[in-house]
Amino acid sequence: MIIPILAGLASGIISGMGIGGGTILIPVLVFILNVDQHIAQSINLLYFVPTASIALFVHIKNKRIDMKLALIIVAFGVAGAILGSYFAVSVPSVMLKKMFGIFLFAMGIYETFRKAPAKKEG
Template sequence: MDWINASGLFIGSLIANLLSALSGGGAGLLQFPLLLFFGLPFSVALATHKVASVALGLGAAFTHLKQKSFSLTEALYLIIVGSIGVIMGANMILAIPAHLAEQSLGVMILALGIYSFFKKQLGQQVLPIHRDWQGWLIGSLGLILIGIINGSLTAGSGLLVTLFLVRWFGYSYKQAVALTMICVGLFWNGIGGIAIVQAGAQIYWPWLPILLAGSFLGGSLGAYLSTRFSNRVIKTCFEILTLLVGIKLLI
């Protein structure tokens, strides 16, 4: 790769991960199609993107942990139950028609963005709900399902996690984005990348340093901005990105 294409890949990765860290998901909206555009096969691009996205979680982790927006117990719960679905999804990817799955996910994400738009007070304050054993159990089923989507598809699962945490458990958008960046960006994507490789996909190592740098810097900057903006601004960013990701998956 010459320096012009390398610069384009870095800038695209930086922007994609900045938006993702700010709104709670959607890095694959730009980063994954870039890898396809530069000529990687689908499975290789998917595995490479998953591994690179771990740097997004690393970049965002320090800022969010410093803010102490959530407990480590909550994060550990999200990591464990979601990872079950991620491993299942990574092993299902070769058996699922990608076009049909991505269109279905696109419809779901568009619906969630529209739902968030019309629920003006959603996620503006912390309103703890469903945090008894029954609520955590039912929430586990939802997170495992989203984990399957994360393991098998390229974009949008972080957005699903963000809204699920807001709607089911009553987190604010700031808290939900922080949890999503650390648990999904760092752990789910790391486990998903390993599982995809185990299932037979290959990582394209020569481009990985560029993607890791873009993901880390974008995640760091996006996390910093998310702590400075209000829940209203983050909610708006979330809704804009769900619209873009949903349309991208549909067409």
């Protein structure tokens, strides 16, 4: 019972930072707790709602959101979520697992080699 608690805590911390807790939660569910990939991704989506809501509240309170830009992204994100959901339920679990792994690997490579943005002075 300790593994789901630690996975929830770690992915919550990551979510609060705006990185996305699914990068921790989904691999723990699939590889350690042997949950089917479709179920793991569904749990992640359910988990995302309260954690994102709390993080969003804190970031709005601290004036860290460009609402105009956010609304545009949200509108197209909803459309993408609808398309992605229909796609995910039609793909076999093994293929979905491979696609998620490739995505995480690509993001890891990107983060490893990307240049840090120049700091603004003044």
